[in-house]
Amino acid sequence: MAKMGTVLGLSILVFLCGCHAPNPHLPIDWNSRPVDPLTFKEDGPQSVLHVFIIYASNMCSHTVLRVWDPELGVVFWDPAGGYGKPDYPVVATRIRDLVVNPTPSILDYLEFRQYLPTDSMEIFEFELESELAQSLIQTLHTGLKGGRGAYDTKTDPFFCSSSISKFLAEQAPSRFPISKTFYPHDFAKHLYQLHPDRVLLYDESGIRHYFPSESVNL
DSSP states (O other), rough: OOHHHHHHHHHHHHHHHHHOOOOTTOOTTEEEEEOOOOTTTOOOOSEEEEEEEEEEETTEEEEEEEEEEETTTTEEEEETTTTTTSSSOOOOEETTTTEEEEEEOHHHHHHGGSSOOEEEEEEEEOOOOHHHHHHHHHHHHHTTTTSSSSOOOOOOTHHHHHHHHHHHHHHHHOOOOOOOOOOOHHHHHHHTTTTEEEEEETTTEEEEEETTTOOOOO
């Protein structure tokens, strides 16, 4: 019985995490350049959306959403994640899985991942029109004043990719014509098909920017 329970537990773990090699869909013909964390600038005059796909060893493990607009600022959604929770030495307030006060930067989140099993991470960057970015931010922020809000950002464990993919499909269907996706690595596959402007890749070798060969906006 104990052996059967162990096998069943491993089967459930494989189902929930989805064994898959890290970064399975990175286009081989994209250009790349190293990123110096000391000079890295993540926010500017352009509204952008970031989707973080995190891998632990040979399985995908988590998905995070970040939206920036120069007028409204940034929203950071860590569905069922750990950033700011007492288990980790990172001080931040969480309200229904939105991380606020302070809202982490990309580099803040990369530093936080040292406390969790992290083999690599893809951060997809999509440039957005300001109107769309502000709409996404305002929709997510409706829950900050109490209650569920217009869009509930509180997420059950294991449903991080499902929640974010569903949100994008419902709130920005013309820009993100995707279906609700359970596994983070499957979500990454769909995101590459939507032609991101850049992908920031973080692994043991450091940080690199990847971008389509024809791109001139680096």
